[in-house]
Structures are given as C-alpha cells and as structure tokens.
Amino acid sequence: MSTRVESSSLLFEECCQGSFEAEQRRLAFIPLLLDSSPGALLPATAIASGSSACGLELELVAKTRIEAFAAVIGCENLLGRRLFATLMIDSQTLMGETLRIRGHWANEDRDDVLAPERLRPRVDPRSLRFVYGLPEDILDRWCDLGVMRRYLVDRVMLCDRCQAIPSWRQGCHVCGSGRITKERLVHHFACSHLDRAIEFETAEGLQCPRCGVSNLVADVDFEAIDGPVNCFDCRATGGKTVMAAMCHGCHRRFGMEDALEHSLNAYHVERLDPLHLFERTGV
Numbered sequence: 001m002s003t004r005v006e007s008s009s010l011l012f013e014e015c016c017q018g019s020f021e022a023e024q025r026r027l028a029f030i031p032l033l034l035d036s037s038p039g040a041l042l043p044a045t046a047i048a049s050g051s052s053a054c055g056l057e058l059e060l061v062a063k064t065r066i067e068a069f070a071a072v073i074g075c076e077n078l079l080g081r082r083l084f085a086t087l088m089i090d091s092q093t094l095m096g097e098t099l100r101i102r103g104h105w106a107n108e109d110r111d112d113v114l115a116p117e118r119l120r121p122r123v124d125p126r127s128l129r130f131v132y133g134l135p136e137d138i139l140d141r142w143c144d145l146g147v148m149r150r151y152l153v154d155r156v157m158l159c160d161r162c163q164a165i166p167s168w169r170q171g172c173h174v175c176g177s178g179r180i181t182k183e184r185l186v187h188h189f190a191c192s193h194l195d196r197a198i199e200f201e202t203a204e205g206l207q208c209p210r211c212g213v214s215n216l217v218a219d220v221d222f223e224a225i226d227g228p229v230n231c232f233d234c235r236a237t238g239g240k241t242v243m244a245a246m247c248h249g250c251h252r253r254f255g256m257e258d259a260l261e262h263s264l265n266a267y268h269v270e271r272l273d274p275l276h277l278f279e280r281t282g283v
C-alpha cells in the first residue's frame with residue numbers, strides 16, 4: 001500500500017510543479033468513477049480566463065473524452081499543502097490531443113464527494129452500525145491517492161457478530177440479563193453481625209437485630225454492602241453483576257470480553273477555495 005501512496009504522491013508533484021505561471025495553474029485531475037471511487041490521476045492545466053468562483057476551465061492531454069460526470073481537482077500551495085475541490089463536468093471538447101473541460105464546483109450538500117458530512121462516521125438508524133457517506137473501501141482508495149487522510153476519532157465496543165451497536169448493563173453473571181435484583185446487606189461493626197438491610201430497619205431508624213444497638217450511623221457503626229444477585233431470567237443467585245451487552249442488530253447477549261473493539265475513523269480533506277486558485281499566496 002505504501003508504494004501506491006508514494007507513486008501517487010510523485011505523480012501529484014509532477015502535476016502541480018511550477019504551478020504559478022501567469023494565467024495558468026497546474027492541477028491534478030482525478031475523474032470520479034460511477035461508484036465515487038477515484039480514476040487515474042491526470043496532470044491538467046487550469047485556464048484563468050475561463051475560470052471563476054462558480055466554475056473552472058481546464059485542459060489535459062487526452063485522445064478521448066473522459067467517462068466521468070465529475071472530477072476531484074487538486075493543487076499544491078506554496079507551503080506544499082495539497083488542496084482539493086470537486087468539479088462537476090459540464091462539457092468536454094476534444095481538440096487534437098488536448099481535451100478542454102468546463103465544469104462548475106460541486107454543491108457541498110448535494111453532489112460533493114468530499115463534503116465533510118460524508119467523511120464522518122454516523123449511526124445508521126436502520127442497521128445500527130457506524131456508516132459513512134461512501135463505502136469505507138472507497139474512502140480508503142482516496143486515502144491511498146493522498147486526497148483524504150484517515151484519523152482516529154474514537155474506539156467503540158461493538159457486537160463481534162454483526163458490528164451493530166449494543167446497549168450495556170450491569171447484568172447477571174450467568175446470562176447477562178438486566179432483570180436482576182441485588183439485595184443490600186448491612187454489616188454492624190460492633191458485633192460483626194451481617195444481615196439483609198430490611199432486618200435492620202425500624203420505625204426509629206436502623207437497629208442491629210443481634211445486639212440491639214439503635215440509631216446506627218453509616219460508615220461509623222455499619223457498612224452497607226452488595227448482597228447476592230438474583231436473576232429473574234435464569235434463576236441464578238449469588239455472584240457479582242458483570243457488564244453485559246445486548247446487540248440491537250442480532251439481539252445476542254455477550255460480555256465485555258467478547259465485544260469487538262473497533263477503531264472509529266473519520267476522513268479529512270484539505271479544501272481548495274476556488275476563489276484563490278490563481279493567487280500566488282492565497283491558496
């Protein structure tokens with residue numbers, strides 16, 4: 001994978017070197033294929049006279065028209081930062097071995113493959129899985145080409161069977177059910193008596209049923225501790241509760257140790273402001 005990145009990086013430099021000639025700007029032109037994956041990166045030249053804040057006119061060496069309705073346009077600024085924008089192709093004119101392309105900049109909400117909301121993970125309400133605006137393998141291909149950069153936003157625990165998002169509860173250590181009761185116990189320090197909390201309760205306050213001392217004060221005279229767990233589902237008694245998951249995709253119950261720890265990434269693109277395409281320093 002690294003060699004692919006390197007070669008695309010070299011190609012990118014060839015495309016953009018010496019890019020501040022008057023009235024012309026060297027660009028990388030990456031056709032957008034039908035599935036929104038990148039086509040082959042081509043060197044192109046932007047033509048200032050045909051370009052504006054709304055659109056761009058450019059030329060590239062080609063013997064045939066390009067089968068794409070849009071392309072990602074890349075250029076490098078003086079600091080070496082690579083900036084990108086999506087151009088919707090309006091027309092292609094073949095003049096010998098030069099292909100002149102006119103287009104308008106993509107509307108970010110409607111048809112921009114680089115729009116930030118397509119590049120961040122969100123929960124799909126139907127599948128309850130994390131999804132992006134594009135399939136992840138296609139986003140990875142844009143990363144390989146150097147257009148997008150992957151970065152870690154979270155580490156999440158998912159169902160290892162279907163990758164859906166589970167809910168978590170302190171559940172039964174046998175079956176994971178949240179339908180449990182936990183009885184509270186009271187330990188009287190003075191006489192070491194340990195019993196269910198309900199046995200200490202009187203109208204006047206807490207009183208030890210063994211030694212008869214009354215008005216017991218928490219942490220001074222007694223400690224309250226978790227008693228045995230009773231599960232309504234599997235009838236298990238005793239033991240401690242465990243963190244238990246219930247998958248909302250396949251309804252499987254599982255413990256923390258069986259959860260799939262998943263690195264959740266987002267993708268970043270340095271955006272090109274078309275207004276600054278022909279400025280020496282503004283891009």
Ligand SMILES: [Zn+2]
Pocket residue numbers: 188190191192193208209210211212213
């Ligand atoms: Zn006592």
Ligand SMILES: [Zn+2]
Pocket residue numbers: 172173174175176177231232233234235236
């Ligand atoms: Zn149970």
Ligand SMILES: [Zn+2]
Pocket residue numbers: 159160161162163164247248249250251252
């Ligand atoms: Zn599942």
